[in-house]
Structure formats: C-alpha cells, structure tokens
Amino acid sequence: MTSKTSARKVRYAVVGAGNIAQVAVLPAFANAGENSELVALVSGDPIKREALPARYASIEALGDYDEFEAVLARARVDAVFIATPNTHHREFTERAARAGVHVLCEKPMAPTVSDCEAMIAACLEHRVKLMIAYRLHFEAANLQAIEALKSGKIGDPRVFSSLFSQQVRPGDIRTRPELAGGAILDLGVYPINAARYLFREEPIEVLAAVSRSGDARFDGVDETTTAILRFASGRVAQLTVSLGASSTGYYRVIGTEGDLHAEPIYDYEQALKFVVTTEGKPREHRFPARDQFAPELLEFSRCVLERREPEPSGEEGLADIRVVEAILQSARTGQAVQLPPWSRRHRPDLEQEVGKPPVAPPEPIGAPSPTIR
Known part of the structure; x- marks a missing residue:
C-alpha cells in the first residue's frame, strides 16, 4: 500500500x-x-x-x-x-x-x-x-439509551418493539431484487442491531412473515416484514420494517420497572430523543441533530x-446478516428458525460517542431521495 x-x-x-x-x-x-x-x-x-x-x-x-x-x-x-x-x-x-x-x-x-x-x-x-x-454506534441518543438500560433505569429490560418505515420512490435501488433490495435488508438491520446492542446479547430463534399489498413497486422484494427474535435470557424483540408505509422510526424497550421509548431514533438528519418512564413519571432526553x-x-x-x-467490525456486520438470513428463511417456510450460538466480545457504549455539528446536505446530482413521504 x-x-x-x-x-x-x-x-x-x-x-x-x-x-x-x-x-x-x-x-x-x-x-x-x-x-x-x-x-x-x-x-x-x-x-x-x-x-x-x-x-x-x-x-x-x-x-x-x-x-x-x-x-x-x-x-x-x-x-x-x-x-x-x-x-x-x-x-x-x-x-x-x-x-x-x-x-x-x-x-x-x-x-x-x-x-x-x-x-x-x-x-x-x-x-x-x-x-x-x-x-448509531457513535451517536449520543442511542448510546445514552444503552447506558440507561445498563444502569437499570427501567429494571431488567424484557421486551423490545420497533417500527421503521418509509414510502420508497418507484424504481429506487431498494425496490430492485437484482441489487438485493427489500425492506429487511435496507431497514431491518437498524432494529436488529438495536435489539442486539440494547439487550447486549444475540438472538437464538427467529419467526417472521412478509406482507404484500400488491403494489408493483415491490415485485421481487419484501415490502413489509415482521419478525420476532427470541433470546436465551427470555427476552423478546418484535420488529416491523416497511418500504410501503409513511415514514416512522422508533423503538421501545419495556423493563420490569419502566420503559424507554425513542422516536425518531434511526434518523441522521433530525434531532433525536427518548423518554424514560418509571413509576408513571416520564423524563425526556433530547439530542440535537449532528453529523453522524x-x-x-x-x-x-x-x-x-x-x-x-x-469497531463496529466485519463480525458485527455478519452478526446482523445471519439474523436477516434467518428472517427470510422463516418468512419463506412459515417456520421458526433456530440460530447457532454466537457471541460478541464488543458492544457499543458511551466511550464511542463522537459529536460533530450537522452539515447542510447539498442538492444531489442525479440521486434523488429514496423516500417520497
């Protein structure tokens, strides 16, 4: 070199x-x-x-x-x-x-x-x-959410739920099977990764289904996919991703003593926030938009x-794709898919946070936004 x-x-x-x-x-x-x-x-x-x-x-x-x-x-x-x-x-x-x-x-x-x-x-x-x-491994809102769960703010986190959706532009690469488009590959890695870094463990079983509306945009790719991930600790994660629904991006973690709700949380242009609720009292945490x-x-x-x-390494990327493959297999067969044992030595934490001011995005040349609304 x-x-x-x-x-x-x-x-x-x-x-x-x-x-x-x-x-x-x-x-x-x-x-x-x-x-x-x-x-x-x-x-x-x-x-x-x-x-x-x-x-x-x-x-x-x-x-x-x-x-x-x-x-x-x-x-x-x-x-x-x-x-x-x-x-x-x-x-x-x-x-x-x-x-x-x-x-x-x-x-x-x-x-x-x-x-x-x-x-x-x-x-x-x-x-x-x-x-x-x-x-998001370097972004303050997600890292602070991890810290809130690690410190026991909501007790033992037991349930994760997430929805991530957008209305994708017709003809966008996300709609093209030959370019590995579809909702679970484009959007699914976000909630899969979030469930893994919030729970600090790997799923052992996946059950999934694909929903189609008949929209011609999604011929050959998954329009909407829902999956349930089960973890050895008894925790469970539920996620839905869609390229044919209005833009939304949140996750919510329910613990034994409270819950954490983050929305919007996967975005790279907006300010982010999450709310921790314990004993019926919500506390909001806001984070200004940053260059991610x-x-x-x-x-x-x-x-x-x-x-x-x-970090995040190639192994971290592989950890999500093994779950994606299991989700697609489960959706095809209608059966739960067992995942082989897997462990990760490193998980994202507050030490990785880097704060940089937002940049004004220039008008793209021949590259329109994938989202129409």
Missing part, C-alpha cells in the same frame, strides 16, 4: 455516488479533516464524475468502477468508503483488500452470510482494516493510523 499515514491523515476514495454518498458521506469530510481526507471518487455515472469535483476540490482522481484499482493507485488511497448498492459491497471490499487498501463499508454489510465471511477473509488475508458503517457520518470516518482513520482493530 502506498500510504501517507505519516502525514496523520488517511486518504479516502468514496465508491458510489448515490444519494447517501452525496448528501451525507462526501459532506462529512468537512467535519473529519483532522485525520481524514477525500482524494478520490469512483462512480459509474459520468455526469456525477464531472460535476462533483467542483464541490470537493480535494478530489485528485476520478474513475468508473472498472477503473477502481487505477484510481486508488493514482490518488495514493489508504482507505475506501463503499457506498454502492448492497450487491457490490463484497466485490469492492475484495478489490480494495487485494490493493492493500482499508475498507469502511456501508450497511447492510452484504446480502448473505457467505458474502460477509468472504469480505472478512479477504481483509484478513491482505492485512487491511474492515469496519461497517453503523453510524464524520464520526465513522474519524474512528476508522484512528484505527488505520494507530494500527488497531475497528
């Missing part, structure tokens, strides 16, 4: 120039400048490749997807942020690893467990870092510069 880490900045290429890359990832480099630098962009759209460098003067090299390795070499890239459709995550992770370049990959990590395992193996073989972009993408860049760059393993 032709790295310039001695300059104390990690040189990044962003791979993919869709909506999330344009409104969140690219602007985040302004808040991550202490150790991260945007130097390259890889996109399959020539219009975007021509227009975006006018907004980001630090970009030194541009290229199509088939020019990926040449762009990395030309810009002396240390790390990539992969923001492509789900089906391309494995390909670009493996290509980056072979080039000796570290990988920060958007979630979901990949469509299948075997893809995730291959990504982890490639990064290990080529001795590069792999981190999955779980932005710069913290990922800052932490990953620290891991590269300090030669330490990142």
Whole structure:
C-alpha cells in the first residue's frame, strides 16, 4: 500500500455516488479533516464524475468502477468508503483488500452470510482494516439509551418493539431484487442491531412473515416484514420494517420497572430523543441533530493510523446478516428458525460517542431521495 499515514491523515476514495454518498458521506469530510481526507471518487455515472469535483476540490482522481484499482493507485488511497448498492459491497471490499487498501463499508454489510465471511477473509488475508458503517454506534441518543438500560433505569429490560418505515420512490435501488433490495435488508438491520446492542446479547430463534399489498413497486422484494427474535435470557424483540408505509422510526424497550421509548431514533438528519418512564413519571432526553457520518470516518482513520482493530467490525456486520438470513428463511417456510450460538466480545457504549455539528446536505446530482413521504 502506498500510504501517507505519516502525514496523520488517511486518504479516502468514496465508491458510489448515490444519494447517501452525496448528501451525507462526501459532506462529512468537512467535519473529519483532522485525520481524514477525500482524494478520490469512483462512480459509474459520468455526469456525477464531472460535476462533483467542483464541490470537493480535494478530489485528485476520478474513475468508473472498472477503473477502481487505477484510481486508488493514482490518488495514493489508504482507505475506501463503499457506498454502492448492497450487491457490490463484497466485490469492492475484495478489490480494495487485494490493493492493500482499508475498507469502511456501508450497511447492510452484504446480502448473505457467505458474502460477509468472504469480505472478512479477504481483509484478513491482505492485512487491511474492515469496519461497517453503523453510524448509531457513535451517536449520543442511542448510546445514552444503552447506558440507561445498563444502569437499570427501567429494571431488567424484557421486551423490545420497533417500527421503521418509509414510502420508497418507484424504481429506487431498494425496490430492485437484482441489487438485493427489500425492506429487511435496507431497514431491518437498524432494529436488529438495536435489539442486539440494547439487550447486549444475540438472538437464538427467529419467526417472521412478509406482507404484500400488491403494489408493483415491490415485485421481487419484501415490502413489509415482521419478525420476532427470541433470546436465551427470555427476552423478546418484535420488529416491523416497511418500504410501503409513511415514514416512522422508533423503538421501545419495556423493563420490569419502566420503559424507554425513542422516536425518531434511526434518523441522521433530525434531532433525536427518548423518554424514560418509571413509576408513571416520564423524563425526556433530547439530542440535537449532528453529523453522524464524520464520526465513522474519524474512528476508522484512528484505527488505520494507530494500527488497531475497528469497531463496529466485519463480525458485527455478519452478526446482523445471519439474523436477516434467518428472517427470510422463516418468512419463506412459515417456520421458526433456530440460530447457532454466537457471541460478541464488543458492544457499543458511551466511550464511542463522537459529536460533530450537522452539515447542510447539498442538492444531489442525479440521486434523488429514496423516500417520497
């Protein structure tokens, strides 16, 4: 790897120039400048490749997807942020690893467990870092909710319930089966991950069902999926995700002595809040809107510069996809699916919080919002 880490900045290429890359990832480099630098962009759209460098003067090299390795070499890239459709995550992770370049990959990590395992193996073989972009692992509201549960504010947490939905734009990549679209892969990793980090354990059984309204937008993908996750402790999580319902995003955890309700909680543009209720008395906790993408860049760059393993790791991404696969299997068969034993040494906590001011999202070029309302 032709790295310039001695300059104390990690040189990044962003791979993919869709909506999330344009409104969140690219602007985040302004808040991550202490150790991260945007130097390259890889996109399959020539219009975007021509227009975006006018907004980001630090970009030194541009290229199509088939020019990926040449762009990395030309810009002396240390790390990539992969923001492509789900089906391309494995390909670009493996290509980056072979080039000796570290990988920060958007979630979901990949469509299948075997893809995730291959990504982890490639990064290990080529001795590069792999981190999955779980932005909520650095975000104050979610980390404070974890702390509230760990400290016993609501007694022993027993039940988790979540709804996450949006009305997706017709033709968006989330509606396309060939790009691994669908509600459970696009939205499901959020409540699955939240249940796991709030309960601090892994599910052992899944029961799920897919609901369809007949809307042509969702031919070949799941429109609405509901799942029940059972944990060895006796805790239970229920979640519903939908690409065909009005925008909502909340979770609620019921304990033996109270409950915690967080809404909106998965959003990256709005202020977030949660309410803890004990003895019938609610107490609200509010958190201003922040840049949730710069913290990922800052932490990953620290891991590269300090030669330490990142969290959330590839193993964390794999932990969610094994649940996603079980949910899809259960929905197909109508039967509960048992999950093999799994443990995670690391769980997100308050030490990971990074606060950066919000950035004004620019008008995206050829990349409209996936949500119509």
